[in-house]
């Protein structure tokens with residue numbers, strides 16, 4: 537992994553000031569499946585999440601510069617969420633999907649293709665019963681989030697990946 541490179545979070549909140557569209561969440565046999573956009577797509581300045589009629593975290597996937605230590609998912613010098621996904625979820629595809637983020641994706645940089653084979657089932661917001669849990673016990677203290685992050689207080693009763 538290149539440590540001098542600014543990596544991107546592949547499941548960023550749409551409120552991130554540099555959020556760009558990564559994919560659209562579709563459904564396949566009752567399960568979420570992300571269709572990745574073919575071009576890097578910045579959100580328009582007048583993007584109004586309220587106009588979707590659904591929380592964007594359910595319907596869309598966004599990428600944004602990784603906040604590193606500033607994110608509540610940061611564990612032991614890496615993305616705890618990316619690692620937890622590998623450990624807790626099974627692959628859902630046989631081939632890494634074509635996506636626009638691979639060169640700078642935090643999960644891919646740290647975990648390789650194993651992340652990509654699980655990535656299409658990830659939605660940023662999910663019911664708590666389906667949430668991937670990032671272990672806290674064997675990692676150091678967390679820092680407060682300076683920007684919105686997947687771990688910063690979602691809407692009532694919802695968890696985030």
Ligand code: SF4
Pocket residue numbers: 546632633635636637638639641642643644651652653655656
């Ligand atoms: S498919 Fe792989 S490279 Fe693309 S966002 Fe998902 S984990 Fe990152």
